[in-house]
Amino acid sequence: MIPTNRQITPETPLDSLTLDELDQLLSEKLVTLQVDLLKTYEQQLREHEETLDHLHRHRRAISLPPRPTIGQDDWHSYVYDTRPSREIASVTDLVTINFTNVHTVVDIFPVALDNIHAIYKLDSGNGYILQDDTMHLLTVRNQWTKSPTGCSCPGQASDTRCACCALGSVLCQVSASGVSNTCVEDSQINSHTCSSQSPRSLELDNAIAFEYHTYSEGVQQVVVIAKGENIHFYRLDKWGLQDFHSLKGHNTINLDSPVTHLGYGEMFVEQFGTVTRKRYLFTFGLDSSSKRYYEIVTNPQDFSIETGLSMMWDTTGTSMKVWQNGGRVIIGVQDGTNLNIHELTSDRWGRQQISLQQVLSLPAGVTSWRSYATGFENFLIATTLPLPALYLTVATIDRFLQTQRNIPRNKLQLVGVTAMFIASKYEEMYCPEIGDFAYITDKAYSKAEIRKMEVTMLNELGFNVSYPLPFHFLRRNSKAGSVDASQHTLAKYLMELCLPEYSMCHYKSSIIAASALCLSLKLLDGNNWSDTLTYYSRYTEEQLLPVMCKMASVVVKSSSAKQQAVRQKYKASKLMKISEIPQLKSKLINTLAEKSASYA
Structure with missing residues (x-):
């Protein structure tokens, strides 16, 4: 010393x-x-x-090609770097690919492997990969079968159609031809074991993959699958997937609740003066017990995988995605109209934690979102429901429930997502696929259930989906009154606040739009309802007063309401932060709100 x-x-x-x-x-x-x-x-x-x-x-x-026909306000791109930013994305050259050997792809799980870019889940529940422009079913063989073919069959040295077996295992002979693609542990050889150990089709709810280097065989590819409450680790090679050896490390993690999403990230950690590379697996589900993350430890000598202690993390939402940004690991969680952005960080003692970094508020509910990388950049792109489709969704729900009053509580979400599906098909040129709507319910309902409910709702409504919406009347009134952007935006905010209000659903769309604009004009400029607006809206200010009072009471209650999505949405700069203006807490609002009880 x-x-x-x-x-x-x-x-x-x-x-x-x-x-x-x-x-x-x-x-x-x-x-x-x-x-x-x-x-x-x-x-x-x-x-x-x-x-x-x-x-x-x-x-x-520089001049760019024209934007696609998809409404530009419904695509949102986020670039994550040292200064998080948001911009409208331009989506061009959309390509559709059909595969003759598969039916319906219900989900796609991007993977960052050298030769495979995604694992596809079909409506059968099985996993597929795309190779040579053809979908190939992924099969899983046991830990004893090194390869399903390539070794000599018993008594036929020239026939190499049999499986190659690992040390300590023997070949099963389950076919009359003497050809077998399965090996089992030599102490368990019997016909029942051979049958149960045959290669099986991969079933999955979610998937991630990663690579690591070994001393003797170079790059090894690992696929991690979530199915129900279990997480399985598999080796990937040209024959498909193989179980990891149960006696060497871990090959399965069992949780107490279903896992709906998986994520993977890597980071370099400075620990006591040494910089090391660490891998992490993230799990996510609706129950808090499924929100965990684990350090993954790879052994380059015996190809085993081990996981560190299970660490809990806290968040709210319905779906999760994890992406890499240089040496940073970013975790995104969708929560209604918000995307909560977290990051995995580590201190010098090697202790990790997940902390909330940013909340991104979108103008409407997210129908689909994906992360992807181009070169050195990592992007997150999200699509949201257009505003007319949002109003049509609510109107369709209201009209259907007026005729069907015995809908069970556990079917209300199905009614809502089906109404959204109908509205998007009516309003959009390129509407989301039905699988996307099943996905945003976190697979609570299948595509078949949504289709069945769609038929029921359309029959009940007489296929009359065309319905005058407040949004349509507001556009007409705003144009007739030559209102400015702030007045129009505040009127939109007032209308959207009233969308989930049961006490407002019996009012006509036209009077809701006129009342919202009249209240907006009074709050921002103290203007009265003009003769021009009376002529085009067909309502006098006296007729609008009861609805304005109801709206004022909704505004007063909004700050303490459980649903904060609309208020958060209108805090955005592009919407002029209209939900934060002081006029919404003015004496005029409180006076009108107090009068609302007299119009009950």
């Missing part, structure tokens, strides 16, 4: 130091070097992201 009274300076001759002093000095310098390298890497990453940002600004200044 270095004596406490000895101070080493840059001028201290090295030959004057003892061996212990030299060891201590070298250790301190190595720790400093490793920390400096990590800081330099982070600084270069920031500079690289700033350069990319400048390039994008220059690229956006």
